[in-house]
Amino acid sequence: MNVQYHVIIVGSGIAGLSAAATLAGHGLDILIIDESGHRGGQLLRKTRLKPSCFSKFEPDLMKSKGFDLVWTINKDPDIDWLFNARVLGIFKDRRLLVHIENIKTHGEKASEKIIEVRAENLILATGAREKYLPFKGWTLPGVMSLGAAQILMKSYGVLPAHNTLIAGTSPLMMVLASEILGNKGKVTALVDENSMIKKLTFLPLIKNHWSKLLEGAFYTSRMFLNRVSVFQGYRVIQASGNKGFQSAIMAKTTPRGDVIPGTEVRFFSGALLVGYGFAPNIELPVQAGCKLEYQENKGGWVVKVDETLESSCRSVYAAGEITGIAGAKKSFIQGKLAAMSILKKVGKINARNPKKIFTAEIQRLLFLNHQQTAYSSFLNRLCQAPASAYAAIPDETIICRCEQITMGTIKKNIQQGFDTISSLKKATRCGMGRCQGRICGPVIFDIITALTQKKPEHIGCSLSRAPVKNVNIKAFLNS
Amino acid sequence: MQSKKPGVHLSLAMESLNRFEGLQKELPTDIEFKKIGGMVIIETDAEYRAMEKFIKEQQAIGLDVRLLDLHQALEKEPFLSPSILGSTFSPLDAQVNPINLTLGFALAAKRNHARIINHAEVLGIHTKNNRVTGVATTRGNFDADIVVNAAGSMAGLISELVGISMPVHPRRGQIVVTHAGKPVLAHCLISAKYIAAKYDPSLADKAGQGISMEQADNGNLLLGSTREFVGFNKENTLSGIRRIIRQTAAVLPVLENFQVIRTFAGLRPYTPDGLPILGPVRHLNGFFMAAGHEGDGIALSPVTGDLMARMLLGQKIHTPLDAFSPDRFENYGGKHHG
Ligand SMILES: Cc1cc2nc3c(=O)[nH]c(=O)nc-3n(C[C@H](O)[C@H](O)[C@H](O)COP(=O)(O)OP(=O)(O)OC[C@H]3O[C@@H](n4cnc5c(N)ncnc54)[C@H](O)[C@@H]3O)c2cc1C
Ligand SMILES: Cc1cc2nc3c(=O)[nH]c(=O)nc-3n(C[C@H](O)[C@H](O)[C@H](O)COP(=O)(O)OP(=O)(O)OC[C@H]3O[C@@H](n4cnc5c(N)ncnc54)[C@H](O)[C@@H]3O)c2cc1C
Numbered sequence: 090m091n092v093q094y095h096v097i098i099v100g101s102g103i104a105g106l107s108a109a110a111t112l113a114g115h116g117l118d119i120l121i122i123d124e125s126g127h128r129g130g131q132l133l134r135k136t137r138l139k140p141s142c143f144s145k146f147e148p149d150l151m152k153s154k155g156f157d158l159v160w161t162i163n164k165d166p167d168i169d170w171l172f173n174a175r176v177l178g179i180f181k182d183r184r185l186l187v188h189i190e191n192i193k194t195h196g197e198k199a200s201e202k203i204i205e206v207r208a209e210n211l212i213l214a215t216g217a218r219e220k221y222l223p224f225k226g227w228t229l230p231g232v233m234s235l236g237a238a239q240i241l242m243k244s245y246g247v248l249p250a251h252n253t254l255i256a257g258t259s260p261l262m263m264v265l266a267s268e269i270l271g272n273k274g275k276v277t278a279l280v281d282e283n284s285m286i287k288k289l290t291f292l293p294l295i296k297n298h299w300s301k302l303l304e305g306a307f308y309t310s311r312m313f314l315n316r317v318s319v320f321q322g323y324r325v326i327q328a329s330g331n332k333g334f335q336s337a338i339m340a341k342t343t344p345r346g347d348v349i350p351g352t353e354v355r356f357f358s359g360a361l362l363v364g365y366g367f368a369p370n371i372e373l374p375v376q377a378g379c380k381l382e383y384q385e386n387k388g389g390w391v392v393k394v395d396e397t398l399e400s401s402c403r404s405v406y407a408a409g410e411i412t413g414i415a416g417a418k419k420s421f422i423q424g425k426l427a428a429m430s431i432l433k434k435v436g437k438i439n440a441r442n443p444k445k446i447f448t449a450e451i452q453r454l455l456f457l458n459h460q461q462t463a464y465s466s467f468l469n470r471l472c473q474a475p476a477s478a479y480a481a482i483p484d485e486t487i488i489c490r491c492e493q494i495t496m497g498t499i500k501k502n503i504q505q506g507f508d509t510i511s512s513l514k515k516a517t518r519c520g521m522g523r524c525q526g527r528i529c530g531p532v533i534f535d536i537i538t539a540l541t542q543k544k545p546e547h548i549g550c551s552l553s554r555a556p557v558k559n560v561n562i563k564a565f566l567n568s
Numbered sequence: 569m570q571s572k573k574p575g576v577h578l579s580l581a582m583e584s585l586n587r588f589e590g591l592q593k594e595l596p597t598d599i600e601f602k603k604i605g606g607m608v609i610i611e612t613d614a615e616y617r618a619m620e621k622f623i624k625e626q627q628a629i630g631l632d633v634r635l636l637d638l639h640q641a642l643e644k645e646p647f648l649s650p651s652i653l654g655s656t657f658s659p660l661d662a663q664v665n666p667i668n669l670t671l672g673f674a675l676a677a678k679r680n681h682a683r684i685i686n687h688a689e690v691l692g693i694h695t696k697n698n699r700v701t702g703v704a705t706t707r708g709n710f711d712a713d714i715v716v717n718a719a720g721s722m723a724g725l726i727s728e729l730v731g732i733s734m735p736v737h738p739r740r741g742q743i744v745v746t747h748a749g750k751p752v753l754a755h756c757l758i759s760a761k762y763i764a765a766k767y768d769p770s771l772a773d774k775a776g777q778g779i780s781m782e783q784a785d786n787g788n789l790l791l792g793s794t795r796e797f798v799g800f801n802k803e804n805t806l807s808g809i810r811r812i813i814r815q816t817a818a819v820l821p822v823l824e825n826f827q828v829i830r831t832f833a834g835l836r837p838y839t840p841d842g843l844p845i846l847g848p849v850r851h852l853n854g855f856f857m858a859a860g861h862e863g864d865g866i867a868l869s870p871v872t873g874d875l876m877a878r879m880l881l882g883q884k885i886h887t888p889l890d891a892f893s894p895d896r897f898e899n900y901g902g903k904h905h906g
Contacts, residue, residue: 181805515667523748554804555804555831561824562813562825563824565828
């Protein structure tokens with residue numbers, strides 16, 4: 090471990106990995122930091138349960154590419170890895186405050202500590218998290234995000250429940266259902282916010298991405314073969330249960346997204362998984378001082394970058410989901426592109442790396458990167474729940490879970506003129522709790538938009554300060 | 569209370585304190601005002617001697633404050649480290665929720681037909697024949713016979729707009745916030761070093777910047793702070809955060825069971841003599857100052873508002889105000905305006 094590196098990469102998802110592999114072998118000191126204990130981010134979670142013959146068929150090439158990258162990087166002596174290490178904050182001159190959790194072999198925690206490292210060049214590749222559409226009862230135990238269920242299954246080998254109901258807008262719904270079936274679980278039903286007609290209108294956007302369509306067809310046929318009921322144009326409007334989740338009510342919606350009274354159906358199930366798309370993890374870039382831009386087609390507030398993927402902050406690059414939600418392929422391309430921009434900047438185009446080939450490769454990556462734009466708008470339009478759905482959240486529904494702030498309180502304060510994320514936070518405490526608005530921030534943004542039709546630049550986004558996530562004071566005292 | 573310099577400053581604070589209880593009922597928000605009492609933590613012999621002297625001055629003007637030995641201090645705050653020497657205690661120190669207080673003032677002002685125009689940056693101040701006639705903002709012009717400069721740490725910039733130099737400078741303070749935990753602090757705590765840092769920067773450099781700690785109503789601990797001159801920079805720094813954590817945990821070891829959920833930084837409006845600037849600016853009719861409260865702007869807000877309102881309405885004021893007058897900085901580069 091050094092205290093300074095030529096390049097530090099935050100995040101070992103497919104974006105971070107492809108950046109590291111591209112930078113490898115040029116004599117640069119490189120450090121990869123990831124808060125998780127495994128490499129590969131969302132894409133390469135290890136599979137514990139024995140896969141069925143179905144899931145052996147990998148519709149996406151990216152995963153095997155990812156494993157190759159890990160192999161390349163592991164061989165490189167210039168690359169340091171730091172795992173179970175969370176970047177808590179970015180300070181002046183790209184100094185990172187990092188929390189390291191030392192896990193002993195038995196899984197018992199050894200002394201955690203805090204270190205500081207400085208980067209001459211920083212690549213932020215912190216990925217995305219899921220978004221939600223709150224409904225009555227969404228805080229009951231047994232109601233969880235698609236991603237959480239995925240981690241349960243892939244990392245711990247545990248099914249969410251014997252019978253699982255899945256709802257939302259996310260393409261991950263099908264993936265999850267497929268994984269549950271592959272692990273001998275049952276899927277009660279799949280409740281898709283988007284009607285068939287709506288999905289067809291988005292279709293032209295993916296004309297250059299037929300593999301994605303194939304993927305969709307593959308999953309759909311799997312639902313069909315396993316006799317999973319798929320409801321399109323329906324929304325879960327309520328979850329109930331005594332101590333934990335027991336049943337959910339879904340209802341049909343109009344094309345505008347209003348619930349049609351009288352169409353309610355109740356399902357009994359052991360767990361409810363929900364997902365309404367993704368929001369980029371922009372906390373660290375915000376701390377670094379990177380400018381953001383709001384792009385509906387990219388999934389909301391994203392890091393603003395130029396062609397080289399450099400942000401508005403000198404020597405801070407952004408790659409992957411944080412510049413726009415578009416899935417693994419774009420992350421892979423951007424990791425490479427950011428790395429090549431750095432190589433070019435620090436003069437690593439030489440005899441071994443002739444300029445002509447280098448320039449051609451950059452041109453190719455720029456083209457591929459641009460190609461992902463259409464898929465990105467498809468994905469994000471598909472995932473975005475309609476404004477009317479956010480406006481119609483019942484008053485008693487909790488929006489900010491940490492501070493227990495309800496829709497009623499939020500609505501009242503918006504009406505009083507607290508129509509920006511930061512003023513609403515001060516007026517109601519929403520986003521002031523343990524998670525610092527990571528969960529409710531995007532939801533509140535959509536609620537304000539739905540209720541006021543104000544511009545994104547007016548509403549703003551949550552400010553971030555260190556620490557990105559809670560950290561034990563003990564860790565500071567140990568170091 | 570205990571952190572205020574005996575003299576006009578302390579009397580102003582006392583007046584403010586008296587107004588807070590009424591505000592709890594008067595304002596439409598719950599300002600969470602509580603006279604919880606406060607302690608100044610003493611860690612060294614030198615601090616002990618300094619606090620003895622400081623307390624005598626405070627007692628002389630009738631402030632209810634006394635010295636506690638280690639045993640007595642631990643009785644009041646059992647989680648304090650037994651390595652401290654003792655503390656002071658005053659039942660007068662109070663706590664208020666500053667966000668709710670600010671909101672409360674705003675909503676109450678609205679209720680009395682004040683118009684609050686947000687997202688409007690003042691770009692210029694209109695004058696005619698040596699008197700203000702209004703302001704220019706990013707949301708248009710507004711006519712006015714009186715303009716009050718209450719721009720906090722930016723008050724210096726506002727008076728610059730009319731060529732008047734007022735020595736209000738931003739002094740950054742960083743804060744570390746913990747998760748909402750079980751009650752571990754019943755009083756507001758500051759360290760004797762804090763008082764030193766506040767009133768004698770030369771002493772502060774030797775003694776460190778001092779700390780402050782309190783636990784908000786909902787259980788969040790607020791650990792502070794720093795006193796830095798870094799322009800209008802509101803960033804947190806690594807060294808600032810680390811120092812706050814190290815020093816507060818030394819006095820309150822139970823902190824090691826807490827988690828940090830956030831840090832933040834704000835700018836205090838500093839003035840060279842530590843007193844706010846309140847009143848009319850002599851060379852420009854209709855232009856008033858109400859800024860420069862440094863680390864006391866919350867505590868002094870009720871009395872500031874009250875005094876300013878009386879001044880603007882031309883009512884009689886009993887408090888002697890010379891010490892706060894903008895005139896005292898006339899030679900600071902303040903010039904005639906035409
Ligand atoms: C919950 C969820 C599940 C998904 N599942 C799939 C799937 O099954 N298949 C698929 O193709 N796509 C999936 N995706 C989409 C996925 O985002 C992209 O396919 C792609 O993997 C993104 O790559 P990335 O490198 O941009 O980000 P990620 O893969 O998300 O990598 C980001 C990495 O940064 C690390 N990180 C973040 N913040 C910090 C910090 N402060 N300090 C240290 N490390 C940090 C994270 O631990 C993570 O490893 C999923 C997305 C989400 C949010
Ligand atoms: C870490 C920290 C701890 C503190 N602790 C305490 C404490 O325990 N007790 C206490 O009493 N005080 C405390 N303070 C101090 C207190 O916060 C300030 O004294 C107080 O907020 C000052 O109030 P103000 O109204 O004068 O200025 P501000 O609250 O700064 O308000 C000034 C307003 O003017 C606006 N403005 C500025 N320029 C323009 C322009 N050109 N156009 C339009 N609007 C403009 C700003 O947007 C702002 O809304 C603390 C401060 C810090 C930073």
